[in-house]
Amino acid sequence: MTTATQTDDLPAKSGRWKGRIATARPLFVHMTERAIRQRYKGSVLGVLWTLVNPLIMVGAYWIVFKFLFGSPIPNYALFMFVGMTGWALFFGGLTVAATSITGNATLVTKVNFPREIVPTSAIAANAVTALAMLIIAVPLCLAFPQGSWVPVLLVPVIMVLIFLMTLGLGLIAAGLNVYFRDIEHIITAIGLPWFFLTPIFYTFNQVSHSVGNSWVLDFLHYGNPIAPGIIAIQDALFWGTWPAWGDLLYTAVAAGVFLTCGVLAFSRLKREMAVEL
Amino acid sequence: MSAATVLPAGAIRLKGATRTFRVYHDRSRTLKEVLVRRKRAAFTERYALRDVDLSIDPGERVAIVGRNGSGKSTLLKLVAGILPPQTGDVAVAGHVSSMLELGSGFHPDFTGRENVYLNGTIQGLSHREIDERFAEILAFAEIPDYIDMPLRTYSSGMQLRLAFAVAAHVTPDIMLLDEILAVGDERFQRKCVARIRDFTDGGGTIVFVSHDAATIMSVCSRAVLLDGGRVIADGDPDEVMPTYHRLLAADDIPGVAETHRDGVAPGQGNGSHLGALGGWGDGEVIIRRVWLSGPDGEAHEFASGEPMQLHMGLLTPGAARGDIVAGFRLHLSDGSSLFETDSTAGDIPLVAESGESEISFTIDHLPLHEGWFEMTVWVNAPDGAAHHHVRPAIGFHVRPSAGGGGLVRIAGHWGHGQVSVSP
Numbered sequence: 001m002t003t004a005t006q007t008d009d010l011p012a013k014s015g016r017w018k019g020r021i022a023t024a025r026p027l028f029v030h031m032t033e034r035a036i037r038q039r040y041k042g043s044v045l046g047v048l049w050t051l052v053n054p055l056i057m058v059g060a061y062w063i064v065f066k067f068l069f070g071s072p073i074p075n076y077a078l079f080m081f082v083g084m085t086g087w088a089l090f091f092g093g094l095t096v097a098a099t100s101i102t103g104n105a106t107l108v109t110k111v112n113f114p115r116e117i118v119p120t121s122a123i124a125a126n127a128v129t130a131l132a133m134l135i136i137a138v139p140l141c142l143a144f145p146q147g148s149w150v151p152v153l154l155v156p157v158i159m160v161l162i163f164l165m166t167l168g169l170g171l172i173a174a175g176l177n178v179y180f181r182d183i184e185h186i187i188t189a190i191g192l193p194w195f196f197l198t199p200i201f202y203t204f205n206q207v208s209h210s211v212g213n214s215w216v217l218d219f220l221h222y223g224n225p226i227a228p229g230i231i232a233i234q235d236a237l238f239w240g241t242w243p244a245w246g247d248l249l250y251t252a253v254a255a256g257v258f259l260t261c262g263v264l265a266f267s268r269l270k271r272e273m274a275v276e277l
Numbered sequence: 278m279s280a281a282t283v284l285p286a287g288a289i290r291l292k293g294a295t296r297t298f299r300v301y302h303d304r305s306r307t308l309k310e311v312l313v314r315r316k317r318a319a320f321t322e323r324y325a326l327r328d329v330d331l332s333i334d335p336g337e338r339v340a341i342v343g344r345n346g347s348g349k350s351t352l353l354k355l356v357a358g359i360l361p362p363q364t365g366d367v368a369v370a371g372h373v374s375s376m377l378e379l380g381s382g383f384h385p386d387f388t389g390r391e392n393v394y395l396n397g398t399i400q401g402l403s404h405r406e407i408d409e410r411f412a413e414i415l416a417f418a419e420i421p422d423y424i425d426m427p428l429r430t431y432s433s434g435m436q437l438r439l440a441f442a443v444a445a446h447v448t449p450d451i452m453l454l455d456e457i458l459a460v461g462d463e464r465f466q467r468k469c470v471a472r473i474r475d476f477t478d479g480g481g482t483i484v485f486v487s488h489d490a491a492t493i494m495s496v497c498s499r500a501v502l503l504d505g506g507r508v509i510a511d512g513d514p515d516e517v518m519p520t521y522h523r524l525l526a527a528d529d530i531p532g533v534a535e536t537h538r539d540g541v542a543p544g545q546g547n548g549s550h551l552g553a554l555g556g557w558g559d560g561e562v563i564i565r566r567v568w569l570s571g572p573d574g575e576a577h578e579f580a581s582g583e584p585m586q587l588h589m590g591l592l593t594p595g596a597a598r599g600d601i602v603a604g605f606r607l608h609l610s611d612g613s614s615l616f617e618t619d620s621t622a623g624d625i626p627l628v629a630e631s632g633e634s635e636i637s638f639t640i641d642h643l644p645l646h647e648g649w650f651e652m653t654v655w656v657n658a659p660d661g662a663a664h665h666h667v668r669p670a671i672g673f674h675v676r677p678s679a680g681g682g683g684l685v686r687i688a689g690h691w692g693h694g695q696v697s698v699s700p
Binding site: 181186 | 298359373381387
């Protein structure tokens with residue numbers, strides 16, 4: 001037996017980390033598999049089913065903003081769908097992460113294992129939805145191009161950055177929700193306004209003429225951690241242009257900061273988890 | 278958690294380990310409340326473990342016993358690394374596999390096979406390692422027809438089979454079990470016990486919580502008795518278990534006496550006028566002391582078939598009462614009665630002299646086999662008026678003196694002969 005030792009006499013810190021990751025990996029794979037199977041009932045049809053909700057939303061928003069308000073954005077439904085791919089990865093992940101530890105209370109209170117696996121695998125399982133949306137969005141964007149196809153190559157990088165940002169925030173949400181059970185409700189409550197303030201069914205360029213103060217737009221752009229990432233995806237995938245460096249850099253830094261904070265916060269919060277659950 | 282010396286795999290050391298819990302008076306704690314309320318939520322700090330020193334070496338089979346809420350499960354969680362101690366040290370060397378609750382680390386919608394993989398990875402095995410051991414696990418669990426069925430279709434006994442099979446094949450250094458073997462049938466329990474012995478013979482350590490005295494006596498090399506979060510006895514199960522049972526019995530005396538006071542005229546007090554034993558009655562004759570003796574004098578433990586004598590020391594505060602009727606009831610700690618008799622069945626009438634006197638009941642061969650038994654005793658007037666009743670007055674432990682099992686000893690012998698077959 002080489003894994004999962006609690007001994008204090010392990011040789012070096014690096015060896016200890018390796019040992020931990022070696023233990024955690026198969027469990028992570030299994031927990032993710034379990035979450036995927038629960039969510040998608042283990043079938044392609046199940047994955048398709050989770051796409052119904054974003055598609056209905058796209059349909060409704062299309063009626064409101066294209067048909068009633070006459071948005072100037074071409075291929076409006078596809079534009080929205082691209083933005084929602086990033087949103088689904090981010091906010092969907094945050095939501096499932098928040099309830100992941102409390103939902104696995106029996107496991108956390110009865111078995112010792114790296115607790116980080118629980119929110120991580122929940123977020124990973126949620127990413128499958130975003131991935132499925134991406135698989136639909138990419139060929140459609142290539143079929144109805146607004147620009148070059150080359151920037152599409154950047155999409156996976158942006159998605160990974162958003163994933164890491166989600167992971168950081170998700171760890172904090174999962175850990176805090178153990179101590180304050182209303183965190184999950186607070187997250188649900190802020191979901192809709194946050195969605196509206198994120199440029200998913202509009203672009204900042206499109207609305208800039210109606211907003212006098214540009215600092216308001218700058219605030220909406222950079223005060224919302226997910227906005228630059230979503231704009232970057234829209235640029236690379238839908239508009240076929242290279243995303244702005246500012247958006248990419250912002251997303252990368254935000255991912256790094258949130259992930260660091262998340263890991264540190266969770267390692268503090270996890271100690272007394274079994275008591276609070 | 279700084280271990281001064283390197284512990285051998287399978288060793289457990291607790292030093293001054295203390296764990297408290299906050300019991301919040303109103304359960305729900307939310308961020309909203311914390312922000313809105315000025316006052317901090319009211320809570321009571323409860324000790325689950327208090328300054329526990331415990332040193333367990335590789336290869337030991339240790340039972341943790343104690344009343345409900347004495348800290349047994351908390352102790353296991355500390356050793357498993359699920360909870361940290363607040364103060365003190367917990368050092369555990371080697372790989373730990375734990376079964377603290379049936380079904381934890383299992384998923385009801387997954388098949389048995391999938392659950393073996395899930396649980397195996399939770400316990401720290403890699404996918405390949407489980408592949409290698411799968412056949413063995415399956416053979417041990419003996420549920421071939423169910424292995425591809427969802428776990429929710431399993432009985433609790435079948436879940437235990439699967440869980441124990443996985444836990445036993447993780448090849449840990451330390452195994453922790455919390456009171457779950459009880460749901461297995463007897464044959465599977467025997468199999469588990471055999472596996473536990475193999476495991477500890479190979480240098481593995483096992484710590485388990487149980488209430489089953491027979492299992493503890495037959496499996497464990499050591500018992501640790503917890504009470505109120507402290508270790509109050511630690512040693513050979515033969516010595517610790519009677520202490521545990523006395524503790525349980527002591528628990529009953531005030532409470533039960535209370536509930537059995539109905540039918541007694543009010544104003545007779547709380548039994549304090551009846552002396553140290555408490556109980557109820559008019560107190561015209563008081564049972565001062567109850568004790569048991571065997572061939573070697575006063576004892577709390579008897580071998581099956583041994584002679585035993587029940588003694589009652591009486592005090593008659595007033596004038597001599599003349600005839601009295603003394604009786605006793607032999608029962609289990611849950612109150613279920615085994616035998617009851619009183620002195621009207623005897624040859625000589627009992628008389629309570631003024632002052633102190635003693636009466637006894639002699640059993641030539643104790644017809645009990647194994648376990649913990651209790652006695653309720655009383656002294657009445659011939660017309661049935663209760664002088665003093667004490668329930669239970671005393672408890673004792675019986676150890677088997679020959680093979681067999683169960684509570685009572687039935688003397689007899691086997692015979693054989695030919696059966697004549699009629700044409």
